[in-house]
Structures are given as C-alpha cells and as structure tokens.
Amino acid sequence: MKKTIVIGACGQIGTELVLGLRGLKGSENVIAADLHDHCPEKLAGGPYTKMDILNRDAVRSFIIDNSIKEVYLLAALLSATAEKNPAFAWELNMEGLFTILDLAKEGHIDKIFWPSSIAVFGPTTPKVNTPQMTIMEPSTVYGISKQSGERWCEYYFNNYGVDVRSIRYPGLISYTSLPGGGTTDYAVDIFYQAKLGNDFNCFLNEDTALPMMFMEDAIRATLELMEAPKEKVKIRSSYNLSGCSFTPKELAEEIKLILPEFRIQYSPDFRQKIADSWPDSIDDSAARNDWGWKEQFDTKSLVDIMLKNVNVSLLEQNNN
Ligand code: NAD
Ligand code: AKB
Numbered sequence: 001m002k003k004t005i006v007i008g009a010c011g012q013i014g015t016e017l018v019l020g021l022r023g024l025k026g027s028e029n030v031i032a033a034d035l036h037d038h039c040p041e042k043l044a045g046g047p048y049t050k051m052d053i054l055n056r057d058a059v060r061s062f063i064i065d066n067s068i069k070e071v072y073l074l075a076a077l078l079s080a081t082a083e084k085n086p087a088f089a090w091e092l093n094m095e096g097l098f099t100i101l102d103l104a105k106e107g108h109i110d111k112i113f114w115p116s117s118i119a120v121f122g123p124t125t126p127k128v129n130t131p132q133m134t135i136m137e138p139s140t141v142y143g144i145s146k147q148s149g150e151r152w153c154e155y156y157f158n159n160y161g162v163d164v165r166s167i168r169y170p171g172l173i174s175y176t177s178l179p180g181g182g183t184t185d186y187a188v189d190i191f192y193q194a195k196l197g198n199d200f201n202c203f204l205n206e207d208t209a210l211p212m213m214f215m216e217d218a219i220r221a222t223l224e225l226m227e228a229p230k231e232k233v234k235i236r237s238s239y240n241l242s243g244c245s246f247t248p249k250e251l252a253e254e255i256k257l258i259l260p261e262f263r264i265q266y267s268p269d270f271r272q273k274i275a276d277s278w279p280d281s282i283d284d285s286a287a288r289n290d291w292g293w294k295e296q297f298d299t300k301s302l303v304d305i306m307l308k309n310v311n312v313s314l315l316e317q318n319n320n
Contacts, residue, residue, distance in 0.1 A: 001025055001026055001029045002029070002067075002069040002070060002110070003029055003030075003031065003066055003067055003068045003069060003070075004021055004025060004029060004030045004031070004068065004069070004070040004071070004072070005030075005031045005032075005033055005063065005066075005068045005070070005071055005072070006018050006021065006030065006031070006032055006033065006072040006074060007033045007034070007051060007053050007059075007071065007072065007073050007074060007075050007096070007100075008033075008034060008053070008073070008074030008075030008076065009032035009033055009034045009043060009048075009074070010032070010034040010035075010036055010040055010043070010177075011034075011074060011075075011177065011180050012172060012174060012177050012178065012179045012180055012215075013074055013115070013169075013172060013215070013218065013219075014032070014034070014072075014074050015040070015042055015043065015176055015177040016174060016176055016177075016215050016216075016219050017072060017074070017219055017222060018030060018032045018043050018046070019042070019043075020219045020220075020222075020223055021072075021223070022045065022046050024223060027045050027046035028046060028047065030046055030047075031046070031047045031048070031049060031066070031068070032046065032047070032048045032049075033048070033049045033050070033051035033062075034048075034050070034051065034075075035050065035051070035052055035075075036050065037050055042176065042177070049062065053073070053075045053092070053095070053096035053099065054091070054092065054095055054096065056095070056099045059096075059099050059100075060099065060103060063103055063108060063109065064103075064108050068109065069109060069110040069111070070109070070110060070111045070112075070113075070226075071100050071103075071104075071109055071111075071112050071113070072112075072113045072222075073096055073097060073100050073112065073113070073114050074115060075092065075096055076089075076092060076093045076096075076115075076142075076145075077089040077092055077093060077142065077181065078142060078179075078180055078181040078182040078183075079117075079119055079140055079142040079143070079181075079182050079183045079271075079274050080181050080182055080183055080185070080270075080271050080274065081180070081181030081182075082140065082141045082142040082145070082181075083140060083141060083142070083270065083274070086141040089141045089142060089145060090141060090144075090145055093142070093145035093146070093149065094145055094148065094149065097114060097149050097152065097153075098152070100112055100114070101152065101153070101156045101162060101164065104156070104160075104162040104163070104164065105156060105160040105162055110163060111163045111164075111165070111226065112153075112162065112163065112164040112165070113164075113165055113166065113222060113225070113226055114149060114153060114164060114165075114166050115166060115167060115169055115222075116146045116147075116149060116150050116166050116167065116168045116169070116237075116238035117142070117143070117146045117168055117169055118130075118168055118169070118170050118171075118210075118211055118278050118279055118282065119138060119140060119142050119143035119146050119274075119278060120136055120138055120143055120146045120147040120150060120168060120238070121134070121136055121138065121143070121277075121278060121279050122135075122136060122137040122138040122139050122143060122277050123137070123139055123276070123277045124137045125137070125279060126279075127279050127280045127281075128279075128280050128281055129281055129282070129283040130240070130279035130280075130281070130282050130283060131240075131283050132235070132239070132240045132283065132284075132285070132286045138277070139277045140274055140277065143277075146168075146238075150166065150237040150238045151237065153166055153236060153237060153238070154236045154237040157236035158236070163230060164236060165225050165226060165228075165233055165236075166236075166237065166238035166239065167218075167221060167222060167225060167238060167239050167241050167287075168238045168239065168240050168241060168282075169213065169218055169241060170184070170210070170211035170212050170213045170241065170242065170243060170245075170282060171183075171184025171185075171187055171210055171211065171212045171213070172184070172212075172213055172214075172215050172218050173187055173188055173212055173213065173214050173215060173302055173306065174188065174214070174215030175191070175305075175306055175309040175310045175311065175314075176215075177314070178314060178315070178318050183204075183210075183271045183274045183275050183278070184210055184212065184275075186202050186203055186204055186248065187210075187212055187246075187248075187251060190202070190248075190251060190252070190255065190264070191255075191306040191307060191310045192310055192312055192314075192315055194255050194259050194262045194307065195307065195310050195312055196312055197261070199263040199264070199265060200252070200262070200263070200264045200265070201264075201265050201266075201267055202248045202264055202265065202266050202267070203267065203268060203269045203271050203272070204248055204266070204268055204271060204272055204275050205248070205266055205268050205272060206247060206248050206249035206264075206266050207247050207249060208247055208248060208272070208275045208276070209245055209246065209247045209280035209281065210245065210246075210247075210275055210278060210279075210280070211242060211243070211244075211245050211278075211279060211280070211281055211282045212243060212244055212245065212246060212299075212302075213241070213242075213243030213244070213295065213297070214243060214296075214297035214301075214302045214305065216296070216297065217243050217295050217296055217297050218241075218243075220296075221241055221287075221293055224291060224292070224293065225239070225287075225291055225293075228290075228291040228292075232290050232291045233290065233291065234286075234290050235286055235290065239284070239286060239287040239290075239293075240282050240283060240284045240286060240287060241282065241284050241287055241293065242281065242282040242283070242284040242295065243295045243297060243298075243302075244295070244297070244298050244299045244302065245280060245281040245282075246299050248264065248266065249264075250299070251299070251303070252264040254299055254300060254303040255303060255307065257303075258303070258304070258307055259307070
C-alpha cells in the first residue's frame with residue numbers, strides 16, 4: 001500500500017479525514033502531520049509527525065524519504081482569521097501548495113488533494129444556485145488565495161500532468177473537533193451553546209443564507225473524488241459541492257423543535273461582510289455528473305445528529 005500524508009491533520013477536517021483514510025488504507029499507511037509537538041489522542045492510532053508546511057526543505061525531505069505518494073494539504077488560515085493577517089494568510093495558503101505541486105511535478109507524488117472553498121465567489125457572483133463556471137471576484141484574502149490556488153492546480157495539471165483534485169467545500173459542520181476561524185463557524189458554535197442551555201449570540205444577521213454541509217458528507221465526497229478514475233475528474237480547478245443551505249434563523253428554528261427553550265440573538269460583526277459576499281446556495285451538477293456525488297444529510301438530519309453528539313467538554317479542552 002502506498003503511503004499517504006494529511007498535512008494540517010489536527011484541524012476540523014483533518015481529524016475526521018485521517019480516520020476515514022486509515023479505515024480505507026490501513027492505519028500504518030496514513031501519516032498525520034501538523035504543527036503540534038504531540039499527536040492528539042484522536043489520531044493516536046497511526047503515525048504522526050510534527051511538520052510546518054512553510055519549511056519547504058523539511059517537507060520535501062520527509063515526503064521523498066518516506067516514499068509518500070498521496071498528499072492531502074489542509075493547512076491554511078480560514079476566512080475570518082485570514083482577514084486579520086492578510087500577508088501571512090497569503091504566504092501560508094499559497095507557499096505550501098507550491099511545495100506540494102512541485103514535488104508532484106518532479107514525480108515524487110502521484111496524487112494531491114487540495115481543498116478550495118465557496119470563498120472563491122464574491123459579491124458579483126450570482127448568489128442562488130451559483131454555477132460551477134461563473135463570475136468570480138472574491139473580496140477576502142482567503143477567497144483570493146483559494147481562487148489563485150485553483151488556477152495553479154489547473155495549470156500544473158494542464159502543463160505538467162499533475163493529478164491534483166479539489167472541492168470547493170461549503171461551511172462544514174462537525175462534532176469531533178472545533179472549527180478553526182471561519183465565517184461559517186457560528187453554525188457549529190450554536191450547537192454547543194444550545195446544549196449548554198445558553199442563549200446564542202450570532203455574529204451574522206438572521207437572514208444570511210450560506211451553503212453548509214455535514215462533515216460525514218464532506219469526508220465521503222473527498223474520498224470518492226480521490227478514488228474516482230482519472231478520466232472522470234474533468235475539472236482540475238475545483239468542484240462545486242452542495243449539501244444544504246440555511247440562515248441562522250432557520251437553523252435556530254430547527255434547533256427549537258428539539259430544544260424549545262433555545263434562544264438566539266444577532267450581533268453582526270466584520271464576518272457579516274464576508275458572508276454577504278458568498279453564495280446562498282450552490283449548483284453542484286458537475287460533481288454529480290462527473291463522479292456521482294450525492295449528499296446524504298439535509299438541515300434536519302444535520303441538526304438531529306449534532307444535538308445528539310456535541311460534547312461540551314470539547315470547548316473546555318480547547319480553552320486549555
Ligand atoms: P482548521 O483551521 O481547523 O485546521 C487547519 C490545521 O492546519 C490546523 O490543525 C493547524 O494547526 C494546521 N496548520 C496551520 N498552519 C500550519 C503549518 N504551517 N504547517 C502545518 N500545519 C499547519 O481548518 P479546516 O477547517 O480543517 O480546513 C482545512 C482546509 O479546508 C483549509 O484549507 C480550509 O481552507 C479548507 N476549507 C475548510 C472549510 C470548513 O468549513 N472547515 C470550508 C472550505 C474549505
Ligand atoms: C470559512 O468560513 O472560512 C470556511 C469556508 C467556507 O471556507 N468555513
């Protein structure tokens with residue numbers, strides 16, 4: 001079995017992606033890599049290495065010396081954090097990608113997964129059922145970095161035959177780890193506050209619709225795209241992917257059906273402008289037609305599973 005590495009493995013997606021890949025390829029074949037000195041407990045069932053994606057020489061040596069053939073590059077600053085440090089966000093989100101694309105161009109890596117985002121769209125993009133190919137004028141540094149990354153992925157595929165695959169994830173909702181600084185994070189935090197019996201103060205307006213997806217769907221989509229025969233992957237920038245779409249008010253109403261005492265207030269902050277520049281909903285017919293994508297979770301099933309499974313002790317662990 002060829003070796004695989006997930007870089008940025010301790011984050012919201014990485015924690016579940018590593019487990020999914022280990023189930024598929026065998027634990028010993030999937031290396032988790034992140035900035036942390038020690039492997040988190042959830043990933044302790046397989047190999048872990050401390051790695052800084054910005055240390056190009058160290059990353060190159062590790063991947064070549066360990067004969068790693070498949071790379072999932074997740075390390076990035078997300079939209080809200082990136083706006084606070086645009087120069088570093090640009091460096092982190094772009095430099096790591098070039099390191100990995102170059103290793104593949106030189107023949108050391110067979111296949112790359114690199115995530116894009118709905119943030120590639122901007123205020124001039126059609127908002128409802130946003131098409132795969134459309135106007136893209138992102139107004140955040142995060143969106144600009146993802147759009148540039150998409151262009152470079154396609155360029156390396158067209159010019160050097162690099163097998164790079166990508167998804168424009170919507171906001172991802174999960175209970176095994178906390179989100180890391182995005183504009184869609186409210187849709188995870190809300191479940192912890194509801195479970196604690198607290199009122200929730202939402203940083204977006206009640207009517208801000210955004211595309212969202214339950215993590216299990218996102219992981220399955222990622223694995224299916226990476227397993228798809230090469231000729232079926234016709235888009236080498238990044239695929240639109242849709243799960244569900246809701247506003248904070250609609251999400252709160254669903255939660256109230258299970259926890260009638262739950263209350264929500266709204267105090268929009270700088271993230272409102274970011275959310276206003278993103279689509280309400282996504283047309284993902286290309287992913288459906290090319291490699292057979294179909295979501296399994298709608299808003300209702302996502303709310304049920306989140307309320308059953310969020311563990312408020314995760315908040316305390318994160319604060320320590
Ligand atoms: P996250 O912030 O939860 O995790 C990122 C991980 O990368 C963290 O564990 C962090 O320690 C690690 N990291 C940061 N800098 C690093 C470096 N220099 N070297 C190695 N590791 C480093 O992010 P996430 O939500 O898991 O997102 C992963 C990827 O998916 C990102 O590229 C993000 O843009 C993309 N994405 C996420 C979402 C979402 O809703 N979570 C949506 C669209 C796209
Ligand atoms: C964010 O809000 O930054 C991410 C994303 C949609 O890319 N969740």
